[in-house]
Amino acid sequence: MVPRVEPPEAPAPAGASAPHAAGERGMRRGVVLAFLMLTAALAAVEGTIVATAMPSVVASLGGFEYYSWVFAAYLLSQAVATPIFGRLADLYGRKPVLLWGIGAFLAASVACGFATSMPMLVAFRLLQGLGAGSTMTIVSTLAGDLYDVHERGRVQAYLSSVWGVSAVLGPLLGGALVERAHWAWVFWFNVPIGIVAILGLRAFLHERVQRREAQLDLASAGLLFLAIGSVMLVFTQGAAWGALPAGALLALGLATGTLFFRRQVRVTEPLISSETWNDRLLLLANVLTFAAGGLMIGLITYSPTYVQGVMGYSPTVAGLTLTAMSLGWTLASVAAGRLVVPLGPALTGRLGGAFALLGGLLYLLLTPARGPWWVALASLVVGFGMGFIMTTTIVTIQSSVAWQRRGTATATNMLMRILGNSVGAALLGGVLNLALGRAARALPGGGADALARIEASLTPGAGATVDETLLQLLAGGLHAVYVGVFVIGLLVFLLSLLLPRGRRLA
Incomplete structure (x- = not known):
């Protein structure tokens, strides 16, 4: 049976064939958005909560050599699933693909909690990533379907706030569950939330899909x-x-x-429409998202290490400095949502590029004496950049394609962010390893145990300390990373200058 359609509050954007997914006026549409935000929280919290539990997981299951695979498997399957599910949503409708994705995510989450070995956990994380790739893509696509171009920026800001809140609550919740219950609950706590999201979307989200003779x-x-x-x-x-x-x-x-x-x-x-790459604005929007993803992962990965390892503050303080980026991201998303239509994507994109460059410069000027407030300020400024860039690019892309391609176009943009995260983490990690390796070889005896002692000092509860020489070594290595962060920020700014100024969203 083909689901019934309920017209949205605003007309579909130009180029769309018809309003294919919608909520009733006012309250109904808001209810659907609330359940979409709940769905987004599933993957958002999972991205931050697992890292907190991993020491306990390894202590329980063993297999430390598979530690990185717990994260790599999830990221890999998520990246692969994102464009595929985006295309499936264009072919068969958003609702069935989203509900299937939530179900797969929940089933894999339950299985992760019952894992009895690290290889088994890695396999279940692979399946969990598939579900996450579906939910992230379809939630953002549905936001583009339900709201017109004047409202999409505001709605994308709401979705961004989910990630901001999750970045703060995820580690805290993970620590509490591991400390007071069992590490398995890090995966199981998602189940009741997901069930509520499924029931709500089944009840309130209605769509009509024009059946076409097309297959994946x-x-x-x-x-x-x-x-x-x-x-x-x-x-x-x-x-x-x-x-x-x-x-x-x-x-x-x-x-x-x-x-x-x-x-x-x-x-x-x-699977990926050629219009995504033939249109200069859309091409630059995706490349800009890729570069911004590399900048974002550099801060998330290495800012806590600098605050905790070099400055000597607690993990809580290190985490709070990074929270400033989530705050800046959310505020800038709201501003970008209001400005992208009257000012055009080129100007709001340039604002994001300027903030990214300024934030990169603040990180370049970071020294231990400046304290965690400097890190928080730099993170806040970069957050402003991310909010303007990510909101501008996704709203621009969703407003420039028809309904039949919106899922694919949204998925492509999200894939570029994921790939940017991966490439940025690899490149900046290589810079850190190279800088630390060179500095360690200059120490007496070649610094054979220097890196191991630094790693031990960063492990909560290990009780290890490092002398001033090793602190300077770590600070020098992280400064090299921040040189890379500044270069990426400069690249983001230069890419934003290439956005065509004559284009407006209508």
Whole structure:
């Protein structure tokens, strides 16, 4: 049976075939948005809560050599699933794909809690990432369906606030569950939230899908899986596996990626529409998102390490300095939502680029004597940049394509952010390792145990201390990372200057 349609409060944007997903006027649409935000919270909290529990997980299951795979498997499957589920939502409707994704995420979460070994946990995290790739994509796509261009910025700000709150509550909740219950509840607590989201969306979200003679291009999906999977493995595991396996994976990724894009030009129903890359504005929006993703992961990964390891503050203080980025992101998203239509995406994008550059400069000027307030200020400014950039790009992309391509276009933008996170983490991690390695070799005896002592000092409860020489070594290595952060911020600013000024959203 084809679900009934309820017209949205505002007309569909130009180019859309019809209002395919909608809520009733006023309250009904707001109720749907509330359940969408609840759905977004599933993946948002999961992204921050697991790291807190991992020491307890390893102590219970063993298999420390699989530690990084718990995160890499989730990130890999999420990246691969994002564009595929975006296309499925365009073909078969948002609602069934979203409900399937939530169900898969919850089932995998339950299974993660029952894992009896690290390899088993990695396998279940792979399935969990598939569900997360679906929910993130479809939630944002539905926000574009339900609200017109004048309202999308505000709605995207609401969704951004979910990530901001989750960044604060996730680690706190994870620590409380591990300390007072069992690490398995880090995965199980999502289940009742997900069930409420499923029931609410089934009751209040109604859509009509125009049935078309089109199917998912499985060959393209397979090529995309190999391309993204290979490249993601290079960036997440390449350093551990060595040059030869990493080079082979990179070659496989490039080859299958080339075949994938060639196929997209030939097939009638491509997995990623060519208009995403042929339109200069959309192309630059995706490239800008990729660069901003690299900047964002640099701060999330290394700011707490600087505050805790170099400045000597507690993990709580280190986490609070990073919270400023979430606050700035949310505030800037609200502002960008109000400004992107009257000012145009070029100007709001440039505002984001300017904040990103300024934030990168503040990190470049960071010294231990400046204290955590400087880190919080730099994080806040970068958060302003992320809010303007991410809101501008997603609203621009969703307003520039028809309904039949909105899921695919949204998924492509999210994929670029995920890839930017992965590439940024790998590049900045390489910079840190290179800087620390060079500095350690200059120490007496070659600094054979220097890195191990630094790592021990960053482990909560380990009771390890480091002398002034090692603190300077760590500070120098992280300063090299912040040089990279500044370069990425400069790149983001330069890319924002390329956005075409004549385009307006209508």
